[in-house]
Amino acid sequence: MHPYNYYAPENINDALGLLEKFGSKARCLAGGTDILVQTRGGRFELDAIIDVKNIPELTKVEWTKDHLLVGSAVPCYVLYEDEKVTSQFPGIIDAASLIGGIQIQSRASLGGNLCNASPSADGICPLIVHNTICVIAGPKGSREISVDQFCVSPGKNVLDEGEFLVSLKIPLPNSGFGAAYERFIPRNEMDIAVAAVGSSVVVDGGKITNSKIALAAVGPTPIYAEKASEFLLGKDVSEDNLDQASQIAQDSCSPITDMRGDVEFRKHLIGVLTRRTLDLALERAGGN
Amino acid sequence: MANSKKVKKIQITTTINGQEMELLIPPYISLLETLREIVGITGTKEGCNDGNCGACTVTIDRRIVDSCLVLGAEIDGKNVETIEGMATPEGLHPLQQAFLEEAALQCGICTPGFLVASKNLLDKEPNPSEGRIRHWLAGNLCRCTGYDKIVKAVQKASENS
Incomplete structure (x- = not known):
């Protein structure tokens, strides 16, 4: 070395x-x-x-009027051992509590998971469906970008040389918001997603007024499933609409065949997981 | 290692198993290497050396980590506990005793990691369910026992403490 x-x-x-x-x-x-x-x-x-863990901005969890600010080096356990974060952001905790085992969760951060830009990263889909903003420091000052623009290809992110990720700015959930993340792995723990989906919804009077669906391990980066998400806008919460959105998500992803699963299996998983995460997101939104 | 001359050893102050010590270490070696090769305590084992197997589990400030995935430089000012800190001159830790009685080991390479991780669980949660034990130990791999005896030993130690 x-x-x-x-x-x-x-x-x-x-x-x-x-x-x-x-x-x-x-x-x-x-x-x-x-x-x-x-x-x-x-x-x-x-x-x-x-080592960025001595920089206060990168290691603190802070509540502002509109956001939860999570420092990019905050380890997963800090999030899931925080009752307020757990109750307000169960869709983020779904991922923070299943990345690696307990040893890994003592150290691994959502910010690091994002910067590593793996197509199968567990932390990224939940951040996408929560409309997270990345706060980046650089030689020309700081800048902010939407998390769905952060990963550019396997292992590559949008950071220029000299820049680093400071924090994740997650909007506080409005009433009627719910989110969930689920992955498929052949084991019970400690594995890499064969396919995974994060979903969020905003429900108002039985209608879905906003929705975001994001998919992992079925493309070069975790992807925002725009067509499936937009299909749900203004729709009633119904079995048929949720199934259709899941079908659209399944049809719109472009997985590869590798040792973890083939194209057909991964597409099937995306359909199933989209429906499951939508159901859980709706339950958490109090709309189902 | 063409540029090794440019790399300077660094000095850290740390507490290992209750003993404060100053160490001079190469900045790029892992905590695992620091323990085994600099401090000279070899109870912590190297398995995969990439964070999958948990054989090198130690605690830093009472949280379990894979010591292969920590730099030695990072433990400056921290409190590290290893397998060497478990037994006392009076006898084995109840977990070590339970592992012996339940035959929760065969080759033994994973055992220090399982013991450190199990102790950390019982320190936090004295009476975990079987499911909780299995979940907590998911980051520790054993290729011999099939896990049942390990889980039984942790349950036994939990009942006896």
């Missing part, structure tokens, strides 16, 4: 300075559950690992 130095800056500016100094020879370290494995495996030849 290429030996590297370790830095633990205590504020955003110092981290930016280090990223500028080392350029493509540096990576940020949050939980390390991906980056240390990749570095050890020779995917990068790094001169610097920048």
